[in-house]
Amino acid sequence: MTSEAILSILDFLLRGSVPYDKVGYTADRSRFKAYRLVIVDSGFFAHPPTSVPQVNEWITNAVTDHEGHKHNLPVLFGNSDVERLGDTIVVHSDVIATAWFFLTRLEETLTNDRDRHGRFLAKHSIALRYGFLDRPILDEYGEWLRGLLGVNNSPHHLGAIYLTHDIDRVTLYRNLQGTLGAIKRTLLGHNEFPALFRALSQNAEADPLFTFEDMIHLDALLPNATVIYFLKSAAFNHSLYDKPLYHLGDKDSLRMLSKICATNAHLGWHSSYHAATSRDRLYRDMKDLVQQMGHHNIKIKDDMVPHRSHYLRSPAPQHFTWLAQIGIRHDFTLAYPDCIGFRAGTCHPYPWIDPMTGQVTTLTIHPLTLMDVTLSDEQYMHLKQDEAYQQATRIINTVAWHGGELTMLWHNNSFRTDITDNYHPKLYRELIDFLGIKSHEQ
Numbered sequence: 001m002t003s004e005a006i007l008s009i010l011d012f013l014l015r016g017s018v019p020y021d022k023v024g025y026t027a028d029r030s031r032f033k034a035y036r037l038v039i040v041d042s043g044f045f046a047h048p049p050t051s052v053p054q055v056n057e058w059i060t061n062a063v064t065d066h067e068g069h070k071h072n073l074p075v076l077f078g079n080s081d082v083e084r085l086g087d088t089i090v091v092h093s094d095v096i097a098t099a100w101f102f103l104t105r106l107e108e109t110l111t112n113d114r115d116r117h118g119r120f121l122a123k124h125s126i127a128l129r130y131g132f133l134d135r136p137i138l139d140e141y142g143e144w145l146r147g148l149l150g151v152n153n154s155p156h157h158l159g160a161i162y163l164t165h166d167i168d169r170v171t172l173y174r175n176l177q178g179t180l181g182a183i184k185r186t187l188l189g190h191n192e193f194p195a196l197f198r199a200l201s202q203n204a205e206a207d208p209l210f211t212f213e214d215m216i217h218l219d220a221l222l223p224n225a226t227v228i229y230f231l232k233s234a235a236f237n238h239s240l241y242d243k244p245l246y247h248l249g250d251k252d253s254l255r256m257l258s259k260i261c262a263t264n265a266h267l268g269w270h271s272s273y274h275a276a277t278s279r280d281r282l283y284r285d286m287k288d289l290v291q292q293m294g295h296h297n298i299k300i301k302d303d304m305v306p307h308r309s310h311y312l313r314s315p316a317p318q319h320f321t322w323l324a325q326i327g328i329r330h331d332f333t334l335a336y337p338d339c340i341g342f343r344a345g346t347c348h349p350y351p352w353i354d355p356m357t358g359q360v361t362t363l364t365i366h367p368l369t370l371m372d373v374t375l376s377d378e379q380y381m382h383l384k385q386d387e388a389y390q391q392a393t394r395i396i397n398t399v400a401w402h403g404g405e406l407t408m409l410w411h412n413n414s415f416r417t418d419i420t421d422n423y424h425p426k427l428y429r430e431l432i433d434f435l436g437i438k439s440h441e442q
Helices: 003-014 029-034 095-103 137-148 176-187 193-201 212-220 251-261 279-295 319-325 372-376 385-401 424-440
Strands: 023-025 037-039 078-085 088-093 161-167 226-232 266-271 307-309 350-353 360-365 406-409
Touching (some): 003 023, 095 137, 176 193
């Protein structure tokens, strides 16, 4: 743990509301009165990163402040006592260690619990186990600390809104894999020849996955949002999970890009499946995409290449550090695939801190709030449309209450209209309308 990291966490929690020299992080009682606020050091950082203390068994206990008011805040490290010593407020819950634990995803480095894609799932998390995954617990702690100091808290409205789309494939049928798949399914009794013929004999718009005009129309209904399309690289040694690959110079890809680039949308990088496990793969993947974009004169707005990993993979603890090292400044990966909630305990962006070294990097993490397949997929939450709407709007209201940032991810295949039980086109429109109302409340 470095002093830079402590200052970064304090800035995150207190939002720069008090001078740092007025806040102490120490267990030395002789130093308490030098500060307005003391967070008592529980000894968490005396342990190596791979051998941190056990989380409190009484994690669900409420914090009681110096005036006797109870606050339903889980105490992971330290204890729930709060006392006043003259003009100094002393908090015995080690909020710095708690923030470190969540923001660096240290929890995930201490276990081998992973799914077949190497992902740490919500069902293994402390937050879900103790019933606070649906709460941005660090934001609650920050507001509580600022309240102790008499500082005004967050505005109760949404901050930035990001409408993001991962383009895993541009078309369904207009590539060799798609054509062969349609023939195979037809031979097995699912007649896709009419749809295949339409897609191959007409423009890309006739293909079920080429839904970009609908997406652009819906996103335009929320003009205050930032829209990002994440594009795959097709460079080398890709996994079966990356296929079918597409090249930005393909006729259909260029048609897609012409539509996207005619809007105010940004283009981002959707790194390949295996790139999440190797800095060299990440670098080569990014370099290939940038070269493709340059070759086809595709402009990057503001010289910013936002990033998201394919399958939301971040299996190695140093994955985000690698992104910073190769020059990425904004990442939109961090969410659990199997359940909506606050994986990092916050709905605010924050600088990535390497859990092994304590280095504060130049990468900003933008937590992902909602993803289409998380809500609907049979292996995840598997919600009906009305249930998905209720869950999504509840999370949106929570983000708004804490003045946080909202990031949504809907894939282009979720907008296809040829599948009768695909509720996502309607759900997305309902959520856009809901966000429009929330925006007017500000």
